[in-house]
Amino acid sequence: MYKIIRNILFLFPPEEVHHFSMSALHWACRLGPLRSLLRKMGLPGSAARLQGAGRNERSGGVGVGRESGVSRASGAKGTERELFGLVFRNPVGLGAGFDKNALYLPELDILGFGFVEIGTVTPFPQAGNERPRLFRLPKDRALINRMGFNNDGVKAVAGRLRDWRKANAEKSSLIVGGNIGKNKATPNEDAWKDYEICFRELFDCVDYFVVNVSSPNTPGLRELQEKESLRKILSHLQTLNGQYPRPKPILLKIAPDLGPEQLDDVIDLALEIQLDGLVATNTTISRDTLQATKQSEWECIGAGGLSGSPLKEKSTAFVRHIHEKTGGALPVIASGGIFTGADAREKMAAGASLVQVWTGFIYEGPFIAGKITAELAE
Ligand SMILES: Cc1cc2nc3c(=O)[nH]c(=O)nc-3n(C[C@H](O)[C@H](O)[C@H](O)COP(=O)(O)O)c2cc1C
Numbered sequence: 124m125y126k127i128i129r130n131i132l133f134l135f136p137p138e139e140v141h142h143f144s145m146s147a148l149h150w151a152c153r154l155g156p157l158r159s160l161l162r163k164m165g166l167p168g169s170a171a172r173l174q175g176a177g178r179n180e181r182s183g184g185v186g187v188g189r190e191s192g193v194s195r196a197s198g199a200k201g202t203e204r205e206l207f208g209l210v211f212r213n214p215v216g217l218g219a220g221f222d223k224n225a226l227y228l229p230e231l232d233i234l235g236f237g238f239v240e241i242g243t244v245t246p247f248p249q250a251g252n253e254r255p256r257l258f259r260l261p262k263d264r265a266l267i268n269r270m271g272f273n274n275d276g277v278k279a280v281a282g283r284l285r286d287w288r289k290a291n292a293e294k295s296s297l298i299v300g301g302n303i304g305k306n307k308a309t310p311n312e313d314a315w316k317d318y319e320i321c322f323r324e325l326f327d328c329v330d331y332f333v334v335n336v337s338s339p340n341t342p343g344l345r346e347l348q349e350k351e352s353l354r355k356i357l358s359h360l361q362t363l364n365g366q367y368p369r370p371k372p373i374l375l376k377i378a379p380d381l382g383p384e385q386l387d388d389v390i391d392l393a394l395e396i397q398l399d400g401l402v403a404t405n406t407t408i409s410r411d412t413l414q415a416t417k418q419s420e421w422e423c424i425g426a427g428g429l430s431g432s433p434l435k436e437k438s439t440a441f442v443r444h445i446h447e448k449t450g451g452a453l454p455v456i457a458s459g460g461i462f463t464g465a466d467a468r469e470k471m472a473a474g475a476s477l478v479q480v481w482t483g484f485i486y487e488g489p490f491i492a493g494k495i496t497a498e499l500a501e
Pocket residue numbers: 218219220221223242243257266268270272302335338376404405406430431432434458459460461479480481482483
């Protein structure tokens with residue numbers, strides 16, 4: 124059924140379709156019977172029984188401890204995961220950039236995601252790059268984007284999150300991560316200030332943080348992955364975090380284009396400053412793993428981050444390396460090319476504690492979280 128809808132949606136420009144589809148979902152969720160139907164479809168089988176079951180302490184606005192390490196709750200068929208002191212009702216999340224402005228949390232909750240990472244948000248609102256800036260490569264089940272951190276700014280997003288928390292504190296077990304970045308106009312030497320602003324502003328309305336220094340679409344951003352620049356930003360955030368009575372988990376999202384030495388540097392630093400985990404990986408600037416899309420086609424699209432199937436192996440290799448090098452001491456959220464339960468299982472076999480989808484949502488449809496969760500539970 125989704126294949127037919129997808130074929131129609133794919134006749135129109137991707138970014139416009141994204142906004143149209145999410146608005147349609149929003150209106151559908153306002154109608155009681157449709158909402159119940161969507162909820163059922165989003166959480167099939169065992170996962171459905173978890174809806175509302177493992178509500179987090181944090182979603183009541185209380186905050187959590189920071190115990191790291193993943194454990195599997197004994198609940199329905201083991202779909203729950205406990206990580207960084209948070210209970211994820213299932214291990215399938217929605218990656219950053221899908222709901223940048225925290226506009227669709229009730230809908231994504233209904234679709235059965237275990238967690239949603241809002242953002243990337245920056246201190247000030249920014250428009251992002253010129254359109255078109257999102258492209259489909261259907262023959263490779265991939266996307267290329269150069270959005271450029273278009274977002275409403277951290278104040279507006281924090282306001283929306285607070286409203287959502289107020290309205291849903293008792294109802295929802297959805298975990299919300301805050302993915303933070305810097306404004307395009309902020310020079311790299313001042314980047315730490317932007318991360319601080321976002322961190323403070325979002326502190327009481329997200330469950331965990333992801334520091335994004337790995338998007339290819341903000342000029343110079345990925346240079347912040349260099350060890351000393353990273354140390355400055357992350358140590359500063361850790362110091363701030365320690366001043367709160369209940370610190371929040373802080374993770375770092377890394378690019379799949381890091382060389383082996385750079386990756387090891389990042390892992391060493393993460394261990395040294397006791398980060399809670401890594402998100403591996405962001406999109407890639409490489410086009411080497413495209414198989415079916417003609418070179419003239421992707422050359423015509425131009426710059427941007429490639430996601431979906433062509434990213435899968437590289438991101439799995441990163442997850443495996445991090446897991447092996449740290450002996451599992453640094454939890455990893457896997458992101459890159461996850462479409463099915465088998466893909467998610469592969470990431471977990473490589474050492475991931477949780478997984479996130481983005482491109483998979485576009486190709487597999489809105490019920491992807493429930494489907495993967497059910498397949499994992501089998
Ligand atoms: C259109 C688009 C926008 C994205 N925006 C962000 C973003 O703002 N911040 C971020 O950390 N990742 C962003 N990402 C990367 C995704 O979160 C994810 O890490 C990446 O796409 C790999 O996963 P996938 O293969 O399942 O798509 C974006 C991806 C896409 C396709």
